[in-house]
Amino acid sequence: MSISRRTVLLSALASTAAGGLAAAGTTTATAAQAAPAASAPGDVVGKITVGYQGWFACPGDGAPINSWWHWSANGGQPPSPSNTTLTSWPDMRDYQHTYPTAYANLGTGQPATLFSSWDDQTVDTHFRWMAENGCDTAALQRFDPVGGEGPTRDGMAQKVRTAAEAHGVKFYVMYDVTQWTNMQSEIKTDWTNKMKAHTASAAYARQNGMPVVCVWGFGFSDDHRDFTAPACLDVVNWFKSQGCYVIGGVPTHWRAGTDDSRPGFADVYHAFHMISPWMVGRISTVADADNFLANLNTGDLADCRAHGIDYQPCVIPGNLQAGDRAHGDLMWRQFYNLTKLGVQGFYISMFDEFNEGNQIAKTAETAADVPAGSGFLALDEDGTACSADYYLRLTNDGGRMLKQQIALTPNRPTPPVPGGTGPTGPTGDLALRRAASASSTTQAYSASNAVDGNASTYWESANNAFPQWWQVDLGSAQPVKRLVLTLPPDAAWASRTQTVAVLGSADGRTFTTLSAAAGRAFDPATGNSVTVSLASAATTRYVRLQFTANTGWPAGQLSGVSVFSS
Secondary structure (H helix, E strand, O other): OOHHHHHHHHHHHHHOOOOOOOOOOHHHHHHHOOOOOOOOOOOOOOEEEEEEEEOOOOOOOOOOOOOOOOOOOOOOOEEEEEEEOOOOOOOOOHHHHOOOOOOOOOOOOOOOOOOOOHHEEEEEEHHHHHOOOOOOEEEEEOOOOOOOHHHHHHHHHHHHHHHHHHHHHHEEEEEEEEOOOOOOHHHHHHHOHHHHHHHHOOOOOOOOEEEEEEOOOOEOOOOOOOOOOOHHHHHHHHHHOOOOOEEEOOOOOOOOOOEEEEEHHHHHHHHHOOOOOOOOOOOOOOHHHHHHHHHHHHHHHHHHHHHOOOOOOEOOOOOOOOOOOOOHHHHHHHHHHHHHHHOOOOOOOOOOOOOOOOHHHHHOOOOOEEOOOOOOOOOOOOOOOOOOOHHHHHHHHHHHHHOOOOOOOOOOOOOOOOOOOOOOEEOOOOOOOEEEEEEOEOOOHHHHHHHHHOOOOEEOOOOOOOEEEEEEEEEEEEEEEEEEEEEOOOOOOOOEEEEEEEEEOOOOOOOOEEEEEEEEEEEEHHHHEEEEEEEEEEEEEEEEEEEEEEEOOOOOOOEEEEOOOO
């Protein structure tokens, strides 16, 4: 089993950045924005990238490794309180195939089961969540593929490619060189003979016209990555000679060459096209995030710009089991600080890292959703109720702020529970800031604009291509009685009638009609708002609006969709 990245952290790292506390958004941060960015937006610059492990397996799932891979300390035995590698428990409601463990039943009385990354439905579900929550690109972790894990990792690369293509998410290969004995030669062979083939996919990430590859681990000062600087520089330059855009997953203190970074690696770091310093285990509070902004992030960005390098800092939700998350405030502070600083993108660590407790994938909501007596903390550990998908939704809003789709704000706009308390107080709107998707979009008029709480932003489908649909995932099955559909209140939006049907689904695949197709008249004189009341409450998770006509423009259009249970 590969060593967790957390096992190499130095205990003093978080404190080394705290030499001089500075408030977020100081004049130093503003000055860092003076130089032009190295690269224009692409599949990583200006985007949200999530680290994707894809390293969970279970006996009987068909994976070549045939073990409780990354679930158990002893992979031959099912995970239990005495045989586990977990620190967080996933929310299991969206998985079709589950595997029984040796944990006690959940607090609800349901069996304690886990998923396998090898199941196609698991990977498809994860990439659907990414697409619904503004995760633009997935960095597929690839450890030493020459050992016994190799065949399973090879298969996972194809599964990720298939899911990325299906859901319109980009992906790239991120090599983790931890404990890779013959890395310098074998990483080149692996790319040439196996991974390079995936760059033929339309879903493979490109930046500046080049396929993206990342190497994580060069320059770290621990014994598990004891490569020399010349060997590392050779690998970076080799990938560049292959026409790749090369990202470096580097130590936190890469610029100083101290603490977690070996000295003498400056030439290696500056050879990368993009620098992405590691952050897991380095901060645990909002004050820590502010310290890092003042003492590390600001200088990092200035150094990168001086050398024509893109800067992609790591954003973490926090270790759930350690109680670091502060119901999203820690993560939002990083989004705010780094957006204001002017960084080139975010690397979210991680999507599915249930081993270290810093996952954003759907997670157990309450103590009733984890195995009894296990000691696992749920998302409500600090007394604030959070939906299972809260950190996915929070990531979506952080990305929208980075892309200037919403205003820069230090105040977290994402309510921990949909319909709960947001920036304007309780709303009762089940759809507010929930994951939205659509059959198509035009330009930047994305599906999420219809649930962002901003009346001036809107979704628009492809033009002259009816029928089209827009839908929202309420997160769980909810009683739905009434919908309010809106267009922007600006008088420039003349009266129009859109023919819209309302559909509902429990699983996002099979839909039933809740309200038949009918002309819905939008009139700016009455607020450009239409209320659709259902004859009787329908319990549904996915609400889809089907558009077949629009008298004002040849596309489906919505600036707001609110869903209510009464």
